[in-house]
Amino acid sequence: MKSDTPEELNSDKEIERLIDEIMSSNLPELTDEQYRKKMQRRKEVQDRRIAQAVPEKGLIIVNTGNGKGKTTAALGMVLRSLGHGYKVAIIQFIKGAWEPAEKAAFSYWEDQLEFHAMGEGFTWETQDRDRDLDKANAAWEKSLEYIQNPDFQLVLLDEINIALKMGYLQVEDVLAGLAKKPPNKHVILTGRGAPTAIIERADLVTEMTLVKHPFRDQGVKAQPGIEF
CATH class of the missing domain: 1.20.5 (Single alpha-helices involved in coiled-coils or other helix-helix interfaces)
Incomplete structure (x- = not known):
């Protein structure tokens, strides 16, 4: 060597x-x-x-790919941030038709955490494009409030990539919104199919690769504590 x-x-x-x-x-x-x-x-x-290494800076983080664990990894960062005493906002773009277990788990930090599940479930369940559009845009407007609020150190935009892929939101609008964040704020965007422009703008990108999945390979249904 x-x-x-x-x-x-x-x-x-x-x-x-x-x-x-x-x-x-x-x-x-x-x-x-x-x-x-x-x-x-x-x-x-x-x-x-x-x-x-350069001094600390607020990061734009993308968790994408077809593998499982994108939201789970982001929630780990949420937990760390709460442990440091930071204020965190979670906006879920797809979930909302059911009460996510992570919301109950994070209730201990209710003074630090704002949690908004603003979707109505999977797009094939709603079957109403106009309603999906309205829900996604309402979630984005709520997201902008927290992205621009200097009191919040971390904002998680859960499954926003799916909303972008489905055309419910415009990539240009999201990029413009991200540009308004304070310099020290971290923003996480999750969901498969992250647009190229979002990936190029991000500071940290992780692609989850699907190797095996119990539903696809064994027909095992979603289970509490694993999927929800």
């Missing part, structure tokens, strides 16, 4: 290359001394990377 010193790592690509070299080694087969040296080198690289 090339012996770079931390001072020679002058780009993200160089740092990523070195990390890949270190972590691609067959670690279980190393001697204790070899392992210690590799982990020491890994720490040097990581410390350099942290030292080069």
